[in-house]
Amino acid sequence: MIQKKICVIGAFAVGKTSLVSRYVRNTFSEKYLTTVGVRIERKVVRAGEHELDLILWDLHGEDEFQKVRASYLRGASGCILVVDRTRPATLETALRQHQETRATLGDVPCLFVVNKVDLEDEAKIEDTALNDLRRQGSVVIATSAKTGLGVDDAFETLVRAMVAA
Numbered sequence: 001m002i003q004k005k006i007c008v009i010g011a012f013a014v015g016k017t018s019l020v021s022r023y024v025r026n027t028f029s030e031k032y033l034t035t036v037g038v039r040i041e042r043k044v045v046r047a048g049e050h051e052l053d054l055i056l057w058d059l060h061g062e063d064e065f066q067k068v069r070a071s072y073l074r075g076a077s078g079c080i081l082v083v084d085r086t087r088p089a090t091l092e093t094a095l096r097q098h099q100e101t102r103a104t105l106g107d108v109p110c111l112f113v114v115n116k117v118d119l120e121d122e123a124k125i126e127d128t129a130l131n132d133l134r135r136q137g138s139v140v141i142a143t144s145a146k147t148g149l150g151v152d153d154a155f156e157t158l159v160r161a162m163v164a165a
Contacts, residue, residue: 008056052159141157
């Protein structure tokens with residue numbers, strides 16, 4: 001079995017822990033739990049002929065006082081950059097984190113997950129901004145940790161990219 005570390009990063013309260021919980025246990029909680037440092041989960045998956053032991057590092061939310069530690073990123077085979085569809089500043093944070101991730105890890109597979117799409121009435125990030133990211137070659141997947149929409153697809157897309165890398 002092949003072990004692969006995935007870092008799930010993003011701004012404070014974008015839904016990183018909820019996405020990981022939905023993917024690993026198919027659960028969702030309305031209660032907000034702040035991640036202090038890092039929370040680690042595991043999931044065994046198949047990708048073609050490979051069986052992978054995914055080590056999911058759910059990193060603390062970034063704000064102006066607390067940046068993602070490079071030491072948390074080291075050894076990662078891929079990253080999920082989480083954006084909250086209702087908060088435009090979280091896209092800017094994810095873009096900056098993407099640059100930091102590339103500087104630390106090099107060219108590992110990364111994708112942008114636009115979470116909370118179930119809150120469509122509150123959406124504040126324009127589709128044009130997301131389409132610009134896609135045109136630049138980034139993978140962007142819409143998700144809702146609450147409903148489960150797109151969550152498996154996001155992780156499976158990243159796993160396929162990691163296996164192909």
